[in-house]
Amino acid sequence: MTSPRLTTLALGATMAALAVCSFSAQAQDKPVNLKMSSWVPAQHPLNPSLIAWAEDIKKASGGTITATLFPSEQLGKAFDHYDMARDGIADFAYVNPGYQPGRFPIMAGASLPFLFSNAKGGSAAIDAWYRNYAAKEMKDVKFCFAFVHDPGTFHSRKKITLPTDIKGMKIRPATSTIGQMVTSLGGTNVQASAPESRDMLERGVADAITFPWGSISLFGIDKVVNFHMDVPLYVTPFVWAMNKDKYDSMSAAQKKVIDDHCTSEWAEKVASPWADFEFAGRAKIAALPGHEVYKLTPEQLAAWRAAVAPGEAQWAEGVKKVGGDPKAIMDALKASLAKTNSAL
Template sequence: MRKPLAAAALAALALVAGTAAAQDKPVAMKLSSWVPAQHALNPALQAWAESIKKASNGTISYTLFPGEQLGKAFDHYDMARDGISDFSYVNPGYQPGRFPVFAASSLPFMVSNAKAGSAAIDAWYRQYAAKEMKDVHFCFAFAHDPGALHSRKKVVLPTEIKGMKIRPATSTIGQMVTTLGGTNVQSSAPEARDMLERGVAEAITFPWGSLILFGIDKVVKYHMDVPLYVTPFVWVMNNDKYNAMSAAQKKVIDDHCTSEWAEKIGSAWADFEIAGRAKIAAEAGHEVYKLTPEQLKAWRDAVAPVENQWADGVKKAGGDPKQVLDSFKQTLGKYKSAL
C-alpha cells in the first residue's frame, strides 16, 4: 500500500507545484545594454533571457534595449538601482572610486582569457557584491577578452606614454596611464571614435573585435599585441523587481545568476573579440606588433605602482586589499585563467 500512497503523494505535489507556477503573476523585464544592437554580447543576453522565460513557464518575459536606448552607458548601474531598467549591463570602471574592490579584476596583466576568466571573476566577487553593490541585486560578473593598447603612433615602451592623451577602459587603467605620465580622456565606448577623430585622445585601450564594431580601427593604426587588461562588467537587477517575484520565479532568476552563466556570456563575446585581432592584422595600413621579453618586463615593472593605488582605494573603503587580491589571484589560478 505504501508505494501507491507515495505515488499519489508525489502526484499531488506535482499538481500543486504546477498550479503554483501557473498562478505566478506575469513579469515583464526591461534589459538594458549600451553596446550597439549588432554587438556579440546582445545575442548572449537574449539567450540567457530566453532560458529564463522557458524555465519560468513563460511567466517571466523580456525586452532587450541595446544601444543606450534607456540611458547612457555611464548611468547603467543607477538605472538598475532606480528601476529605469530591470537588468543593466554595467561597466563599474566608468565610475572611478565607486567600486574599489571590483576594480581588482581590471588591474593590468592579471587575466589571461575571458572564458574561464569570467567564471573566475564572478566566483571571486560574490563574497563582496552584497556590500559593495548593495543598491542592486547582483546577478553575475564577466569580462571581455584581454584588450590591448591601440594608438595613432607606435608605442613600444611605457616611457613613451608620457605626455600622451589616452582613453582608458576602466578607472584602474586610467591610474596606469597617470602613473606613466599620460593624461586620461574619459569617454564611454560609443563616444570613443569621435574623441580619437577629433584628436582629443591619441590612443585607447580596447578589445580587438569591438575596435572594428565601434569604427575605432578607422582612426588608430598601431596595435600593441599584448594582453594588457580585461574590462570586467556586471549584470545587475533592480532590487524591487526581484523582491516582488514569487518564490518560484526568484529561484529561476537565482539559477541564471551563476558563475556558469557568467562563463557562457563571457565565452560568446570572447570568440567575437578573438576573431577581431586577425581581421585588424589583415587590414591595410595597420601594424600589429609584439613586444620583446625585455620590453614586456619594462611594462610590468612600470605598472606595478597601480596596484598600490588600487590598494589605497580599498583601504579607504574599509577593505583589506591583501585579502582581496590574494583571493582574486587564488581564484584565477583555480580557474586556470591567470596571466
C-alpha cells in the same frame, strides 16, 4: 502487504500530483516583464547571450517571466547604468564599474594590468571572487553576476612599445584603474564611453585607446587607429545588476528562477560568445591593409610589468579607505583565476 507494482503506481501518482501543483503555482505567479538595458550596439555579441539567458528564465518560470532587451543606450547612457538599475529605469542593467572612478574600489582591482589570460575562465573566476564583496560594494542593486571581456590592449595612431611612449599622449582608458596607469606614465586621460570613443579619436581629442580586439572594428575604431600592441594588457570587469524592488516583487518561485540564473556558470556562459568574438578580432585586424599588429620583446614586456606595478599599491589605498584588506582581496582573486586556468 502492498505489492511492488501498487507502490510504484502510488509513487507515480504522487509525483504527478506534485508536478501539477508545481505547474499550478507557476501558472498563478503574476506575469513579470523585465526591461534589460545594454549600452552596446544591437549587433554586439553580448546581446544575443543576454537574450538567450532571458529565454532560459522564461522557460524555467513556466512563461511567467519575460524580458525585453533595449540595446544601444536606448534607456540611458553607458555611464549611468548602475544608477539605472538602482532607480528602476532598467530592471537589469549592464554595468561597467570602471566608468565611475572611486565608486567601486574592490572591483577596480580586477582591471589591474597583467592578471587575466582569457575571458571564459576569467568570467567564472571574477564572479566567484566578487560574490564575497558585491553585497557591500554594490548594495543599491541585486548583484546577478560579473564577467569580463577577452584581454584588451593599446590601439593607437603611433606605435607604443615602452611605458615611456605614453608620456604626453592623450588616451581613452577602459576603466579608472587603467586611467590611473596612464596618468602615472605621464599621459592624459580622455573620458569617453565605448560608443563615444571613435568620435574622440577621429577629432584628435585622443591619440590612443585601450580596447579589446573584436570591438575595434565593431565600433569603427579601426578607421582611426592603425597600431595595435599584441599583449594581454588588461580586462574590463562588468556586472549584470538587477533592480532590488523588481526582485522583491516576485514570488518565491520566480525569485528562485532568477537566483538560479545569477551564478558563476551563467557568468561564463553569457561571456563566452563575446570572448570568442574578441579573440577572433586580432586576426581580422592583422589582415587589414595599413594596420600593424606587433609583439613586445621580453625586455619591453618586463619594462611594462615594472612600470605598472605601483598601480596595485594605489589600488590598495582605495580599498583600505573602505575598510577592506587589499592583500586578502587580491590573493583571493588570483586564487580564483588559478582555479579556472585564467591567470596570466
